Structure formats: structure tokens, C-alpha cells
Amino acid sequence: MTERICYACGERAAAPATRCDCGEPLWLDTDPHDFDWNAVADDPGMWRYAELLPFDSPGGVADAAGGTPLLRLSRLDEFAGVRLHLKDEGSNPTGSFKDRGSALGVAAALESGVNIVGTVSHGNMAMSTAANAASAGLDCVVLVPDDIPESRIDLISQYGPRLLRVSGDYAALYDRSLELGVELEIPFYNSDVPLRVEGQKTTALEICEAFAPGVPDAIVLPVSSGGHASGVWKALRELKTAGTIDQLPRLYFAQAAACAPIAEAFDAGDDAVSPVEGGETIAYSIANRDPPSGTRALTAARETDGGVVAVDDDEIRAARGAIAESGGLSVESASATSLAAIRRLAVDGELGEEDDVVAVATGRGVSESPPSSERATVDRVDIDELGERLGSR
Amino acid sequence: MTERICYACGERAAAPATRCDCGEPLWLDTDPHDFDWNAVADDPGMWRYAELLPFDSPGGVADAAGGTPLLRLSRLDEFAGVRLHLKDEGSNPTGSFKDRGSALGVAAALESGVNIVGTVSHGNMAMSTAANAASAGLDCVVLVPDDIPESRIDLISQYGPRLLRVSGDYAALYDRSLELGVELEIPFYNSDVPLRVEGQKTTALEICEAFAPGVPDAIVLPVSSGGHASGVWKALRELKTAGTIDQLPRLYFAQAAACAPIAEAFDAGDDAVSPVEGGETIAYSIANRDPPSGTRALTAARETDGGVVAVDDDEIRAARGAIAESGGLSVESASATSLAAIRRLAVDGELGEEDDVVAVATGRGVSESPPSSERATVDRVDIDELGERLGSR
Numbered sequence: 131m132t133e134r135i136c137y138a139c140g141e142r143a144a145a146p147a148t149r150c151d152c153g154e155p156l157w158l159d160t161d162p163h164d165f166d167w168n169a170v171a172d173d174p175g176m177w178r179y180a181e182l183l184p185f186d187s188p189g190g191v192a193d194a195a196g197g198t199p200l201l202r203l204s205r206l207d208e209f210a211g212v213r214l215h216l217k218d219e220g221s222n223p224t225g226s227f228k229d230r231g232s233a234l235g236v237a238a239a240l241e242s243g244v245n246i247v248g249t250v251s252h253g254n255m256a257m258s259t260a261a262n263a264a265s266a267g268l269d270c271v272v273l274v275p276d277d278i279p280e281s282r283i284d285l286i287s288q289y290g291p292r293l294l295r296v297s298g299d300y301a302a303l304y305d306r307s308l309e310l311g312v313e314l315e316i317p318f319y320n321s322d323v324p325l326r327v328e329g330q331k332t333t334a335l336e337i338c339e340a341f342a343p344g345v346p347d348a349i350v351l352p353v354s355s356g357g358h359a360s361g362v363w364k365a366l367r368e369l370k371t372a373g374t375i376d377q378l379p380r381l382y383f384a385q386a387a388a389c390a391p392i393a394e395a396f397d398a399g400d401d402a403v404s405p406v407e408g409g410e411t412i413a414y415s416i417a418n419r420d421p422p423s424g425t426r427a428l429t430a431a432r433e434t435d436g437g438v439v440a441v442d443d444d445e446i447r448a449a450r451g452a453i454a455e456s457g458g459l460s461v462e463s464a465s466a467t468s469l470a471a472i473r474r475l476a477v478d479g480e481l482g483e484e485d486d487v488v489a490v491a492t493g494r495g496v497s498e499s500p501p502s503s504e505r506a507t508v509d510r511v512d513i514d515e516l517g518e519r520l521g522s523r
Numbered sequence: 524m525t526e527r528i529c530y531a532c533g534e535r536a537a538a539p540a541t542r543c544d545c546g547e548p549l550w551l552d553t554d555p556h557d558f559d560w561n562a563v564a565d566d567p568g569m570w571r572y573a574e575l576l577p578f579d580s581p582g583g584v585a586d587a588a589g590g591t592p593l594l595r596l597s598r599l600d601e602f603a604g605v606r607l608h609l610k611d612e613g614s615n616p617t618g619s620f621k622d623r624g625s626a627l628g629v630a631a632a633l634e635s636g637v638n639i640v641g642t643v644s645h646g647n648m649a650m651s652t653a654a655n656a657a658s659a660g661l662d663c664v665v666l667v668p669d670d671i672p673e674s675r676i677d678l679i680s681q682y683g684p685r686l687l688r689v690s691g692d693y694a695a696l697y698d699r700s701l702e703l704g705v706e707l708e709i710p711f712y713n714s715d716v717p718l719r720v721e722g723q724k725t726t727a728l729e730i731c732e733a734f735a736p737g738v739p740d741a742i743v744l745p746v747s748s749g750g751h752a753s754g755v756w757k758a759l760r761e762l763k764t765a766g767t768i769d770q771l772p773r774l775y776f777a778q779a780a781a782c783a784p785i786a787e788a789f790d791a792g793d794d795a796v797s798p799v800e801g802g803e804t805i806a807y808s809i810a811n812r813d814p815p816s817g818t819r820a821l822t823a824a825r826e827t828d829g830g831v832v833a834v835d836d837d838e839i840r841a842a843r844g845a846i847a848e849s850g851g852l853s854v855e856s857a858s859a860t861s862l863a864a865i866r867r868l869a870v871d872g873e874l875g876e877e878d879d880v881v882a883v884a885t886g887r888g889v890s891e892s893p894p895s896s897e898r899a900t901v902d903r904v905d906i907d908e909l910g911e912r913l914g915s916r
Binding site for chain 2 (some may be wrong): 174175189190191193194195199201202203204205218219220221222223224225261262263265267271273274276283287289290292294295296297298299300302303306307310312313316333447453454455456457458459460493494508509510511512513514516517519520521
């Protein structure tokens with residue numbers, strides 16, 4: 131199951147290649163023909179889908195990856211303009227969907243006998259890779275930008291990885307680390323490498339199993355590198371190949387307007403995604419100006435009759451507030467782009483109020499301040515006057 | 524199922540009483556006789572145990588309460604001195620076990636037709652109650668101390684509750700809010716009221732089902748008000764009554780040495796817990812100098828042949844670091860008291876290396892800084908020298 135195949139041209143390649151000669155990213159060449167929902171395993175979280183994964187759980191914290199709640203949040207229907215379901219990836223052990231890919235990456239490393247893994251990240255992926263490595267007893271190297279804030283260092287370093295602040299062109303590190311990784315036998319689990327994409331398939335497997343024998347009308351998720359989008363698309367293709375689902379839900383991807391290369395390519399009808407300059411946004415964790423799986427995500431949106439939507443910071447802020455105040459969940463701004471995009475698609479008539487739509491909330495709002503831009507006004511009262519005050523509400 | 528009974532003297536009382544005339548807290552008078560593991564429901568999270576709960580899920584975020592991972596973290600065995608299992612309550616929707624009780628409380632409020640709930644808290648319980656109320660469309664009033672830090676206000680207020688800063692004796696608010704709640708028909712879900720305890724039973728139900736047909740040798744959890752401890756004990760009693768388990772696991776409770784009224788009563792052989800003066804500790808969220816269910820927790824420890832252990836801040840810090848660096852989980856200091864207590868019990872010979880022991884990690888370390896007291900040293904490197912640096916590891 132370690133042979134790899136190009137989604138775009140169909141060429142095959144052997145591990146550890148991550149890119150096809152045509153330039154597009156490779157994914158694992160899996161054969162899902164025998165799969166059906168009765169074949170799921172009695173294992174925790176994402177390992178339920180062992181049949182569709184190349185490795186078994188390494189145990190420890192990896193056992194907690196996936197198996198996240200899919201919530202019907204009807205109080206958000208009016209805001210969203212659809213029948214809203216939310217996939218709460220914040221309940222993963224380090225608070226984001228990244229644990230799905232990290233868990234599988236660590237499983238692969240243990241299987242192949244290496245004692246170290248690496249990643250290029252200063253956000254959720256860094257914490258997730260370091261945590262999963264720690265639990266498995268593997269060394270871990272995390273390459274972070276030179277100007278990383280100290281608060282991020284604290285969050286990542288608690289799991290005991292080796293952090294390296296790298297000066298120079300941080301964007302070039304994605305490719306450079308993969309090259310060095312091959313040379314030095316350090317598997318680098320960057321955002322859209324085949325094993326990470328394979329683990330991230332399980333988000334969509336869980337969603338589809340919950341809707342079985344049907345599927346939701348659409349699944350909407352934030353897109354940054356395109357790795358999660360690719361995993362979700364791959365899962366749907368495999369379920370279709372296996373005959374487990376008859377039709378694919380439409381896939382929509384959300385970007386922050388300030389940095390939206392995939393949405394721009396979609397709107398322009400381009401065949402490939404080009405880098406953009408990119409600006410500041412509160413959804414900084416998905417502000418990827420040159421997404422390595424951008425064209426793959428673009429293709430996923432087109433082939434499923436979906437789309438790619440850019441939403442601005444005001445829309446993101448409103449969505450994040452609505453999820454907290456009407457849904458009872460605190461999600462990071464990047465995650466709130468899903469709901470913001472759904473609202474926009476509903477206003478534009480592309481989604482309707484009878485549509486069952488899943489917003490994937492990719493991570494908990496832990497490293498961000500709460501959504502309200504202004505501090506709440508809080509009344510003061512003396513305990514002796516409390517009855518009067520509460521009684522007059 | 525709304526009749527209440529005193530664990531201590533067996534007297535009954537009707538809702539909304541929370542205390543028996545004897546002074547001890549009441550719990551719901553449930554009849555578990557028909558329960559067995561085959562009777563669990565096909566519902567999400569804690570609602571799997573509908574048979575043992577007085578209300579069904581109200582839907583929304585309440586559906587995500589419970590169903591938390593129980594992880595076998597063998598890399599912590601050496602530190603712990605036992606076969607270590609960790610119950611990761613941080614995966615609950617607001618990051619702590621409090622969601623179990625809040626979800627049930629909101630279900631009860633909806634059932635009885637009130638449109639508001641309240642709580643006295645400035646920590647995890649405040650966020651949890653506000654979030655669950657928001658998801659159910661209920662108003663929520665949270666009574667916080669006058670000197671609450673602004674950062675806490677931000678965390679709680681994102682769910683849109685009414686916050687009231689109360690001046691005067693904050694400790695007196697526990698009882699005062701319950702009185703006012705009855706008068707004004709605002710159900711106050713304080714830490715150990717009967718419905719919250721009932722929801723918190725499900726932590727132990729999940730643990731026991733995972734070990735079925737056996738039980739773990741011991742369950743260890745932090746104790747503050749004694750509400751969670753009471754819920755766990757009640758669950759074990761019900762399973763025993765139903766014949767679902769043959770023997771009870773020993774219950775051990777952990778306190779921070781700086782504020783340990785229950786541990787002091789246990790060590791002194793007292794029949795009841797008395798208030799202490801209490802000092803500062805990094806496990807501030809369990810520093811309860813006058814725990815309302817303290818005597819009930821003390822009784823639970825004695826009747827299950829367990830105990831109550833006070834651990835100091837150095838032990839807590841070491842345990843928190845070990846959980847992150849060898850377990851891959853970031854837990855709050857209060858949660859790390861479980862592992863610190865297990866280590867102490869193993870050193871004292873009360874737990875052995877063949878014992879299967881469950882440490883309940885009650886919450887995620889989101890509102891605290893990471894465990895390392897000193898900032899990690901991070902090397903710097905230029906991208907052009909990365910190969911050399913990584914190669915020489």
C-alpha cells in the first residue's frame with residue numbers, strides 16, 4: 131500500500147516521492163473495492179476505518195485521533211441558510227484535525243523503524259506532530275520561522291520536540307525539508323504529504339458514515355495548503371469506487387479574502403492555482419499564499435460541482451460569534467470561514483434551506499483571543515442586592 | 524426520577540431541595556436494577572447511558588458531551604508506577620468534564636419549561652454552562668467574583684451569557700444562589716447539585732464499560748467541591764446494584780497540598796471535612812477551602828478502600844510535564860494532580876506496577892500557560908545550513 135499515484139495524470143511512483151513528475155502532489159494508491167460500512171473495525175476514533183488506512187494505530191494519544199462529534203446545530207440554520215451540521219475537530223487531542231494525519235505519520239515511522247519525525251509548522255500541525263511523536267517515544271524536529279512569537283514556542287515546546295528557528299526564506303522550507311528528509315531519513319510530515327492526506331481522509335469517512343446510506347448535500351471546509359481538502363476528496367472517491375455511496379456530496383472550500391489564491395483561480399476558471407501576494411487576516415492559520423495542493427483542491431471543487439469561496443474578516447468574525455453564541459462552541463477564526471462561506475453560498479442561492487450541509491470546524495480557538503472585538507460589559511452587584519437584580523431581569 | 528435521597532442518612536426529599544435536613548448533599552433517587560451493558564443506547568457520547576439518566580439529550584452541543592477517549596499510555600507507566608490509563612476529559616466541547624453536568628442541567632431546564640439557567644463559577648464550569656445554554660437557546664447568568672481577570676471575562680463572555688461581578692463574600696454565593704434560584708425559578712447548576720452529579724456519573728460509566736466485564740483496580744481524580752467524585756461513586760454503586768460489576772474499583776482523590784481539606788480529614792480519620800484556610804497553588808481550579816461535597820467524597824474514598832492524597836506544586840508540575848512529554852497531552856495543572864497522586868501512591872506501595880489505574884484528566888490546559896517553568900532553548904539556523912545541522916543530530 132505504499133505505492134503512490136498522481137490524481138492528475140495517473141502516473142505511479144514509489145515512496146518516498148511526494149510529487150509526480152508532472153508537478154502535482156501524489157497520494158497513496160489504495161484499493162477500496164471491498165469496503166462497506168459493515169467492514170468498520172471496533173477500534174477507537176479514526177482507526178475504525180483500518181480497512182482504508184495503510185497502518186494500524188500506534189496506540190497512546192493516536193488512539194484519540196478522530197471520532198469527533200458531528201453536531202446538528204439547528205439554532206444556526208437561520209444564520210447559515212441551510213440545515214447546518216458541524217464537525218467538531220477541536221475535540222481531537224491537540225485541538226485540531228491535524229491529529230488525524232500526525233497519528234498515521236507516527237504509525238508509519240514506527241513501522242519503518244525510524245526514531246524521528248519532523249514537520250514545518252508553527253501552528254496546529256507543529257503541536258500535533260510533536261504531541262504524537264512524544265506519545266510514541268519518537269524524537270521530533272519542528273522547523274519554525276525565525277520571528278515566531280514566544281507564546282507559540284511555549285505551546286509547541288511543552289511536548290518536548292527539538293525546535294529550530296530557521297532564518298531565510300521560510301516558504302522554501304516546505305520543499306527543502308522534504309529533500310533533506312529523504313537524504314537524512316527523517317520523515318517530514320508537512321501539510322499535504324501522502325500520509326497526512328491519508329489520515330485526513332477519515333474526516334469525510336466519519337461524515338459519510340453518519341449520513342449513511344445517504345450523503346450530505348455539501349461539505350464545506352477551510353482550505354490552506356489543500357491537504358485536508360485532498361483527503362476529504364480522496365475519501366469520497368474511495369467510497370464511490372467501493373459502491374458505499376452513490377453520489378458525492380459537493381465540496382466547497384473557504385478561504386480568507388485577504389489571501390485567496392484557490393478562490394481566485396476558481397473564479398477565473400483557471401486550470402491551476404498561482405501564488406498570490408497575500409495580506410493580513412484574522413484567519414491567519416489558513417493564509418497560504420502558495421498552497422502546495424492548491425490545484426488539487428481546485429480540481430476537487432470542480433469535479434464535485436462545488437466551489438471555492440473567499441470571505442472577509444467581518445464575515446468570519448460574525449460566523450465565529452454565531453458559532454459561540456448559538457452553537458456553544460469556541461472555534462478558531464480559520465474554522466469559522468466554513469460557516470461564513472455557507473452563509474454566502476445560501477445568500478447567492480447556491481445552497482438552500484432544505485440542504486443538509488456540514489461545516490467542518492477544523493480547530494479549537496485556543497491560541498486566539500475570543501471572538502468579540504470589544505470586551506463585554508459586565509454589571510457589578512453586591513451579594514446583598516443580588517436577589518433584587520436577578521428578580522428584575 | 525426527580526425524587527432525591529441522602530447518601531448519608533437515607534432520608535428522601537422532593538426537588539428542588541439540594542441538601543438533606545442532616546446537612547449532607549442529596550442526589551437523585553435512581554433505580555438501576557435493570558441496567559446492563561447490553562442496554563446502552565445507540566446515542567452519542569454520554570447519552571449512551573440514557574437508561575441511567577433522568578433526561579434525554581437536548582441536542583446541539585450537548586450531544587458532544589462525554590464519550591471521551593480512555594487511553595492506555597504505557598510510556599507513563601514508569602513515572603506512574605502502575606499500568607497507566609488516562610481518561611481525557613479535555614476532549615469535551617468546552618474542554619472539561621463540566622460539560623457532562625451542564626448538558627444534563629440544560630436538558631432538565633428545557634423539560635421544565637424555564638428559559639434561564641445559572642451558575643456560580645469563573646472557570647471551566649462557567650464556560651461550560653454558558654456554552655450549553657447558548658446551544659439550547661436559554662438565557663444564562665454567571666456569577667463571578669468582583670476581581671475576576673479580564674482574560675477570564677473574555678473566555679466566558681464569548682458564549683453570550685449575562686455575567687454579574689458580585690462583591691461581598693464570594694464563598695457565600697454558593698448557597699445564596701441556590702436559595703435565590705428556587706425563589707426566582709432560575710435553576711443554578713453549581714458544582715455538586717444533584718443534576719450535575721448525575722451527569723458526572725457518566726465518566727465512571729464509560730471507564731467501567733471499557734474494562735467490562737472487569738473493572739480497573741483504581742480510579743484517581745482531582746477533587747475540588749466533591750461533585751465529580753460523588754458522581755463517579757454514585758455510578759459505581761449503581762453498577763454494583765445492577766449486578767453489572769462485581770466489585771468496585773478503589774477511588775482515590777487528589778488535592779493540592781496548599782488547600783487540602785479532604786485529604787486532611789482523611790489522614791486525621793475524621794468523620795467530616797472541615798474548612799481550611801488554604802493557600803496558593805498552581806492547581807488553583809481545585810483549591811476549594813470549604814468543599815460542599817467534601818464529606819461525601821471522604822466517604823466515597825473510605826467505602827471503596829481508596830484514599831485522598833495531597834500533592835505539592837513540584838509534584839504537580841512534574842506530572843503535567845510527563846503527561847505532555849511522554850503522553851502527548853496538554854492538561855491543566857489541576858488535572859495533573861491525578862498522575863501526581865498515583866506516583867505517590869505507587870511509591871508508598873499502595874498501588875503496584877501490575878495495577879490498572881485510570882487517571883482522570885479533567886480538563887485541557889487552555890487557560891494556563893504551558894507546564895515548563897522556564898522557556899525552552901531554541902536553536903537558530905539559516906536555511907542554507909539546515910542539512911548540516913539536522914545531519915549532525
